[in-house]
Amino acid sequence: MPSTTKTFRHDDALLPTLLATGYALSGYLVGGYWMLIDGWYFNLPGVLWFAHSMVIAAYLIHEAAHQSVFRKKQANRWYGELLLWITGSSYSDFNDIVHKHNRHHSDRADIVSFDFRPILEKHPFFLKTLQILEWAYIPALEILMHTLVIILPFVKTNRRQRRLRVLSVLVVRLALFAWLASISIHFLWLYALAYLLFLTVMRFMDVHQHTYEVYETLDSPRGPEARLRDRDFEEHNTYSNLLSVKYPWINLLVLNFCYHNVHHHQQLQPWYRLPKLHKQMYGDDEQQVLTFRHLIKSFHKYRIPRILNGDPIDLPVKHDEGESFIGVDGVSFLTAH
Known part of the structure; x- marks a missing residue:
């Protein structure tokens, strides 16, 4: 055709x-x-x-x-x-998402406009509130990251061109929620529950895919330090966090996003080809593969320490299949800041 x-x-x-x-x-x-x-x-x-x-x-x-x-x-x-x-991420401009994600690939790092960790350490009450919510399995830090997409255009001058978009989307979404609430008020808390589930799944898939450093260079040109991180560095600091090795179809639940090494190796390859390409490239070599049953233990155990964690590069996470791999929060490609 x-x-x-x-x-x-x-x-x-x-x-x-x-x-x-x-x-x-x-x-x-x-x-x-x-x-x-x-x-x-x-x-x-x-x-x-x-x-x-x-x-x-x-x-x-x-x-x-x-x-x-x-x-x-x-x-x-x-x-x-x-x-x-x-x-629910329409406050972000698609081009901003592309820019941030391209920098993640080209710089081989987690690129942000600011690192929230030092800021949280200076505000113990706010940090404690986040820790209590995270203890209760509420993805408070992810909620904060998505909220900042709305706030930053009114705080950072280099984001001011996004103010009209944020306000327009906010008006439309509030009107839609008001209309839906007039039909059924319990829709509001059911939507909130669905959104929390969504954020939890997205976070689980993000936190263990890299042992990359976080750089506050999103609003700056690509620096010379990025050239020091080569393809070999990228491969050994990227992990494929498969939901299932034995039953690859289960990985379709996250649209094969978990085949992360082969994605980094061949970025233009579509999601439906990744399992076959992974098999062709790596065969039975599972050096960069981490699986759900190990990572779910880490996800649970380190849900509070992860708030302030920044992984060191070349962390030997395979020594216990990732069960002591803390991971990093706040790096979603949907939050373009």
Whole structure:
């Protein structure tokens, strides 16, 4: 089909893209509708499907940020902008997300406009509040990171061009929530629950994928120190945090985002090719592979220390399969700051 090959980046992309996008949209609409209906037998599956639709939408945004969905840059942008509304991250501009994520790959580091850790250490009451919430499994730090996307344009002069977007999105979303609450007031807390589940899944996938340093250079040109981190450094400080090695289809729950080493090695390859490419590249070599049953222990054990943690590079996380790997918070590609 000539029209398809001209539209999509890859000639086998039509069906996978339709399936993934259709799942995200239907989960958002149908799951949201079920959250409006009285009765837990609708609300429970509604919350779960709604949350998972946001997860899939987020990883499709990641695909679009790499220009691996459509051939044209503008098509990837509009696709990403649509999906940002589904994830509740529409306060961020898609181009800002692309810029931040490209710097993550090119600099081989976690690039931010500021590091919140020293700031939190200077405000013990605020830090203690975050620690209590994180102890209760509320992803408070992730909520803070998403809130800062709204706040920073009114604080940092180099973000002031985003003020109109933030205010416009805020007005639209508040109007939508008011309308939905008028239909069913319990939709509000069900949405909040779904969003917390979404943030928890996204965080779990992020915190153990790298032993990278954090640099406050997002608002600056790429520095000379980035050239010191070569491809070998990238490979040995990147981990594939698979949900399942034995049953690869389970990794589709996060759109194969967990095949992280092969993604870093071949960034234009689409999500549906990653398991096969991983097998071709690494075979039975699991030196850079960490699995769910080990990482869930670390995720639980270090949920409070992780707030202030910054991993040292070349951390030997494989000595206990990642169970003492603390990981790093606040590095989501959805929070473009």
